[in-house]
Amino acid sequence: MTLEIEGISNTSFSILIEWENVLLSGESRAYKMLSRVIAQANLLKNFCEIIVSANTDQPELKERPKELNENIEWKLIVNTGLHYYQLKDEAARHAKSEVIIFVDSDVLPDKDWLKNLTDSFRNPRIQASCGKAYIDHHNLYTKAFALFWFFPTKNYHLSRPRRTTNHFFANNVAFKKNLFLQYYFGKNDQVSRGGCLALGESLRKDGIDIYLCENAFVAHPPPQFGSHFILRALAQGRDRLLRNKPCQRHIGYSIYRLFENSVKSFAKITLRHRSVDLPLIFIPGAIIIGQIYYLIYFLGEVFTIFGFKPVLKISI
Secondary structure, three states, X not given: OOEOXXXXXXXXXXXXXXXXXXXXXXXXXXXXXXXXXXXHHHOEOOEEEEEEEEOOOXXXXXXXXXXXXXXXXXXEEEOOOOOHHHHHHHHHHHOOOOEEEEEOOOOEEOOOHHHHHHHHHHOOOOOEEEXXXXXXXXXXXXXXXXXXXXXXXXXXXXXXXXXXXXOOOOOEEEEEHHHHHHHOOOOOOOOOOOHHHHHHHHHHHOOOOEEEEEEEEEEEOOOOOXXXXXXXXXHHHHHHHHHOOHHHOOHHHHHHHHHHHHHHHHHHHHHHHHHHOOOHHHHHHHHHHHHXXXXXXXXXXXXXXXXXHHHHOOOO
């Protein structure tokens, strides 16, 4: 059975999936994501296509999934040398629907994620709508990230309802295609994963609000323990420094931010540990994980100040 989205029966939707994050999260999680996306898209009449945008050949994705409804097209586009935001931009250029929905290959959509996100467009004045992301957590390491990292916990999301926002994540957001093609992620001077912040700022300056869909959740994994942990922290520190005004890109500001991040991480973990069922005995371990992360984050800033090329070239 398929459901027509009341009020937007003439609006068509495309789902655009980058296929780079899968290199870190693993194919098992990515195919679980695909299964959930397809199952939810099958229930709605308004979907015309799913586009996977990859930077390497993906023979297993060339074949149309058997479980996908016949009326939904399946497209794989491959462009070597492109990365995260570029893959999203390229998919948008190929989309043929009125509304394009970006979702990442490493997130797991909650139940009714797609219906709730598309319901936003019942209001014809809404040009962009974003859902919410939270960290998957099941052990000390993942619960620590759920508490101190930049994705709020799901309970925290539910306690702070908002109508509009200019801060969104590129892993769970939808735009009227005509609007997005005026901006793109790549039109901003983004580094690594800072493009969504720059795009949000550009939209804000032009008076365009992004509707915040309260019930469209996806679960995001933390960085994998090991090299991914280190590279992600270095890249995040680099990106944060480069968002500063030129006069603020010096070691003094970076030392202050290290202190600020360390204090905030400590406070979030100690005050909100119950929200992720973290036992008291594990709080010190979670605090250590957060402090190590932000120390490496600080080093990412320092290396960027001195123009250390390996850090400047991190794409993760």
